[in-house]
Amino acid sequence: MRALELTVHGIERLNTLVGRIVALMTLGTVLVCFATVYTRYALNTNFIWLQEAYVWQHALVIVLGAAYTMMSNGFVRVDIFYGRMSPKGRAIVDLAGTIVFLMPFLAVLAVTFARFFWNSWLADEGSPNESGLPNWWLLKGALLVFVGLVFLQGIALMARSVLVLRGREDYAAKPAHG
Template sequence: MSALVALVRLISGLNRLVGSVFAWLSLGIVVVCFAVVVQRYLFSTSYVWMQDLYIWLNGAMFTAVAGFALMRDDHVRVDVFYRKAPIRRKAAIDLFGVIVFLLPYCYVVAFYAWPFVARAWRYGEGSANYGGMPGLYVLKAFIIAFAALVALQGLAMAGRSILVLSGREADLPERLRYKSGQE
């Protein structure tokens, strides 16, 4: 079981690092978007590559931080039953959800995205807009990163659930434990 605890910590640590780094893109998005607006309305000029940039930063940020959001339990959840459930029931629901829904979803995303992303890399795909940014293939690769990081965090969730159901939740650090259903 200590290997499972180490795996849950390692995956959660990876998603925490990726999430912490890529969350800073939100500041870049705001700065670039502000610069585009100022250029357009004060100087009557615009650069297509800058418009591409803040849209691409947005896409990169949201795909990269998805596993981090899942780790923090920040995703939208219909929690009529889940919120007030005892911790063991939450663990069972999460384990079922990861195995039946999350991991197959990540597989489907990666399976169907792979040819799309590989083709973009082969062609060195860039923006479809004249004067736009080169390197769209890098952004498209974030689709695969999204599927991988979310699937990894799903495995960490399943591991956490197994630890809870086997009575070993205390082995996890506090930040990775379930919150009480009585909140």
């Protein structure tokens, strides 16, 4: 039981740190977007690399923030039954859903994203625009980080579920409305 508790706390500490970094990146995205619009319309000039930088930042916020969002129960979902279930009922649903749906989905994504990243890295892919950002494999590599962070959060969710099923209801997932 102690190992499960340490697993949950370790993974969620990592995803909390990443979530805080992503929050700062969100501010950076807004500032870079503002700079892009300002230089384009106020200074009548255009920097392709700046436009691409804000798109990159926005993409990174989404993919790197997914595990934190999952951890904090921030995804929108329509549940008719889950919210009314007991903590043990929710634990069973979370455990089964993670094993049956999340983990196989992440396995498919890992294989697909690994090829996507590898091909980009081998080609040293850069922007198709002459003055765009180089090293697009970095952005594509973030997809693998997404898979890793969500996989870890799935492990934490399964560990939480097992803890709840063993009587530790303080580890229970809270329904989205409560």
